Amino acid sequence: MSEAGPPDIIGLDDTSFEEFVAGSSARLFTMATLLTGGHRAEAEDLLQGAFERAYRRWRRISRRADPEPYVRQILVNASVDRWRRLRRHPEAPLAVTGFDPGTADTAAAVADRDLLLRGLATLPPRQRAVLVLRYFEDLSEARTATMLGCTVGTVKSQTARGLARLRESVGAAGDQDPGTRKGTVRHD
Amino acid sequence: MTDFERWLRAAMATAAEPPPAGLLDGVRRRHRRHVRRVGAACVAAVAAVGIAAPLVTKGIQAGPAGTGPARSAASSPPVTISPTVPTSPPRTAPGTVLRDCQSNNNGTLGSNWKADSVHAGPVWFIYARPRNNPPPGQRLTTGKLTASAMVIAVSNGRAAIVTVASAAGGDFRFLASFHSNGEPYTLAEGGGRLKLVGCPAGPAGTGIPASYAPGLTMFWQGYVTDLRGCIPLEVRTSPASPPIRVALPAADGGCGS
Numbered sequence: 001m002s003e004a005g006p007p008d009i010i011g012l013d014d015t016s017f018e019e020f021v022a023g024s025s026a027r028l029f030t031m032a033t034l035l036t037g038g039h040r041a042e043a044e045d046l047l048q049g050a051f052e053r054a055y056r057r058w059r060r061i062s063r064r065a066d067p068e069p070y071v072r073q074i075l076v077n078a079s080v081d082r083w084r085r086l087r088r089h090p091e092a093p094l095a096v097t098g099f100d101p102g103t104a105d106t107a108a109a110v111a112d113r114d115l116l117l118r119g120l121a122t123l124p125p126r127q128r129a130v131l132v133l134r135y136f137e138d139l140s141e142a143r144t145a146t147m148l149g150c151t152v153g154t155v156k157s158q159t160a161r162g163l164a165r166l167r168e169s170v171g172a173a174g175d176q177d178p179g180t181r182k183g184t185v186r187h188d
Numbered sequence: 189m190t191d192f193e194r195w196l197r198a199a200m201a202t203a204a205e206p207p208p209a210g211l212l213d214g215v216r217r218r219h220r221r222h223v224r225r226v227g228a229a230c231v232a233a234v235a236a237v238g239i240a241a242p243l244v245t246k247g248i249q250a251g252p253a254g255t256g257p258a259r260s261a262a263s264s265p266p267v268t269i270s271p272t273v274p275t276s277p278p279r280t281a282p283g284t285v286l287r288d289c290q291s292n293n294n295g296t297l298g299s300n301w302k303a304d305s306v307h308a309g310p311v312w313f314i315y316a317r318p319r320n321n322p323p324p325g326q327r328l329t330t331g332k333l334t335a336s337a338m339v340i341a342v343s344n345g346r347a348a349i350v351t352v353a354s355a356a357g358g359d360f361r362f363l364a365s366f367h368s369n370g371e372p373y374t375l376a377e378g379g380g381r382l383k384l385v386g387c388p389a390g391p392a393g394t395g396i397p398a399s400y401a402p403g404l405t406m407f408w409q410g411y412v413t414d415l416r417g418c419i420p421l422e423v424r425t426s427p428a429s430p431p432i433r434v435a436l437p438a439a440d441g442g443c444g445s
Contacts, residue, residue, distance in 0.1 A: 018212060025207035034200060044208045051211070052218040116199040135193065136200040167192050 038117030083125030127162030289387035310346035345389025353420035363410035418443035
């Protein structure tokens with residue numbers, strides 16, 4: 001998917017765009033957070049930029065049945081651009097942040113989230129993006145390859161390497177392999 | 189799917205957190221910045237052609253480029269002024285720069301240009317709307333001398349006089365022409381008053397897109413100033429009429445922020 005054609009500069013009071021942002025921002029912000037390895041400020045910047053680019057072409061985009069895939073593509077493209085800028089300035093691992101454990105179930109979910117974000121932050125950006133698209137967005141290998149502009153073979157290899165590295169990272173941080181822990185994440 | 193992949197999928201699904209507050213406002217701010225950047229680039233490119241056309245028709249020979257005002261330096265075509273041709277348009281009175289139909293720089297704008305422009309009587313300051321309304325009585329501040337340019341338009345068939353507010357009289361000058369020899373601009377040149385005379389009004393055409401700004405005579409107007417933040421200007425349709433006061437962002441863009 002690419003952004004072709006000149007931008008439509010529309011008025012700034014389009015309510016359909018506001019409704020779209022209200023309905024999709026939670027999920028897209030989560031995706032942006034995962035894509036940036038838990039860097040909230042970067043995720044906010046990424047999401048704001050993606051929405052603004054969508055806003056420029058809103059007249060065209062809003063005619064689609066669901067504009068969200070278009071914005072998702074913009075988000076992935078922007079994260080790719082970000083990783084290219086970061087190639088000379090590698091990210092530092094996510095700092096430990098405190099949290100209120102609340103109930104035991106909440107504590108477990110929060111702990112898993114913390115493990116996940118720390119683990120994702122240690123991955124190279126492309127492996128991170130592949131895992132987010134495959135496991136958060138549930139995209140097929142072919143669709144993931146299209147979004148990232150690479151081959152299916154690359155997606156397969158990046159997935160395998162990313163999973164191995166993430167498993168090693170979260171396994172080292174937690175007391176055991178999270179995949180073998182029981183009752184770690186509730187599915188209410 | 190392995191247990192770890194199942195864990196990963198579940199952990200990602202529960203990693204949700206609320207989106208940041210003020211997201212829509214942030215998007216709108218970015219969009220305004222984008223429109224300003226695109227607008228300035230488009231108008232500079234169009235005005236570069238517009239500036240070249242009337243000068244070329246007066247028999248000016250092209251030559252090495254001068255530095256010119258900041259916004260036009262990157263896009264103005266190379267021009268030198270023949271010494272036998274006046275370098276500035278005729279003035280109506282000492283200290284007044286005249287822009288009329290003969291020296292207009294018409295071009296096309298973005299389709300929603302009015303939303304980012306300031307309207308004062310028959311005059312439009314195009315793409316000059318400050319980010320926020322500057323507070324009343326905002327103090328004038330000065331800094332480094334800067335030469336720049338603005339896109340200003342007047343309705344066809346109308347005339348207007350634009351002056352800088354008296355409190356800033358010594359800190360702002362409308363330029364009569366652009367330097368072609370790289371000489372820096374000073375507050376001793378140009379004038380403190382700008383007289384705009386639109387092209388004759390004619391019958392309105394049909395189906396003309398808003399981006400062509402129909403019914404307006406447009407000018408690429410240089411100025412030099414050491415004002416920072418806001419530039420207070422006054423627009424009058426006659427010497428006796430009460431002024432319409434506007435505040436435009438200076439080159440540092442700090443007006444109303």
